[in-house]
Amino acid sequence: MFTLSEEQLAVRDAARSFAQQELRPGVVDRDREMQHPTELVKKMGQLGFMGMTTDPAWEGGGMDFLSYVLALEEIAAVDASAAVIMSVNNSLVCWGLQKYGSEELKEKYLRKLAPGHWIGAFCLSEPEAGSDATHQRTTATPQGDSYLLNGTKNWITNGATSDVHLVIAQSDPAKAHRGINAFVVESSWPGVEIGSKEDKMGIRSSDTTSITYTNVKVPKENLLGTDGLGFRLAMETLAGGRIGIAAQALGIAKGAYERSLAYAKQREAFGKPIAKHQAIGFKLADMVTEIEAARLLVYQAAQLKDHGHDYQLAGSMAKRYAADIAMKHTTEAVQIHGGYGYVREYEVERMMRDAKITQIYEGTSEIQQLVIARNIIKGQLYPPVLI
Ligand code: CAA
Secondary structure, eight states, X not given: XXXXXXXXXXXXXXXXXXXXXXXXXXXXXXXXXXOOOHHHHHHHHHTTOSSTTSOGGGTOOOXXXXXXXXXXXXXXXXXXXXXXXXXXXXXXXXXXXXXXXOHHHIIIIIHHHTTTSSOEEEEOOBTTBSSOTTOOOOEEEEETTEEEEEEEEXXXXXXXXXXXXXXXXXXXXXXXXXXXXXXXXXXXXXXXXXXXXXXXXXXXXXXXXXXXXXXXXXXXXXXXXXXXXXXXXXXXXXXXXXXXXXXXXXXXXXXXXXXXXXXXXXXXXXXXXXXXXXXXXXXXXXXXXXXXXXXXXXXXXXHXXXXXXXXXXXXXXXXXXXXHHHHHHHHHHHHHXXXXXXXXXXXXXXXXXXXXXXXXXXXXXXXXXHHHHHHHHTTOOSSTTTO
């Protein structure tokens, strides 16, 4: 049972009206033209959507994770690209900095990132290290008061528009993943080169690039946490990030369902609205049921995080299920719309393209299965709050 508080409902309503009134008007054109929603992202910062769970001491919203998930769902229901920009800044960059950053790093970076004055990117994936994330080839070699950063990161969300990168790199190959570190790197530093924007299937108005670091001098004080903690930090950060992506997938599915229901009630065939034909009514019934099931998993994972419980298993379950039903039901949404579903104007074809990435980034569906399997085999109880 989720009884949302007045504050949580207010956050959800604010996100819903921002999404409907501000994001919706240009969403089709931005997708077609791969146009970044720069001004809208600034506005999201002003409205407090870019550092929602960050402590107010660092200009964040100080909200719970469930509120963040509610806002993300509403934004993704209209514009999945804006949702991923928001998600990476909130749950990967601000969260990682708040948890592991020194006071100096928080003062210097979090204070700008949480209100959205600056945007962050999370740089873990590499051309040859995607799912197999421990095999980092980017190196950060200690040299006097600095580390020398060399290597290439791939598929970086906010790659072209970020001011700050949270970079994972290998400092001591002999120690394998225990030699990996995490750093805060500024995009304007000498040796940072941003690749061209990927021409993607979906989430086309968010920018995804490679980033190459050549002899970038990173001051030692920009190390996050202690030496050798980088891989753990990345995994812990991603465990929360995955709840965010689950909320994005949930939002995409919800958006597709709402449009499908409205369309099926007004479109007539064989003398009655198509919603009243069993073939379509049953599709809508399955959509709403599975979306509700996904919602419960996503909200529960968020609540476990809020209550200080282990949320890795719950987050992976939520992401795996929400991403899969997003893909399934956006495809059904296109089918319900028939020929109209196949053209941009009706938006569901974009949602189908957008849904696909939720099965891939922040850990593929198969990586979520691996995390779930490992957790249950080692005896992790699910869900810890109920058992
Ligand atoms: N919290 C803390 N530590 C964790 C952890 C967690 N949730 N999960 C794993 N670890 C630790 C382990 O304890 C272990 O440390 P020790 O050996 O010191 O005990 C270490 O990490 C290595 O773990 P494994 O032995 O399980 O490593 P593995 O190689 O067998 O598997 C994996 C790891 C789960 C497959 C991991 O590599 C993984 O999650 N891969 C997917 C990567 C991913 O999600 N990439 C997304 C890119 S970011 C992105 O998409 C952002 C964007 O722009 C949208």
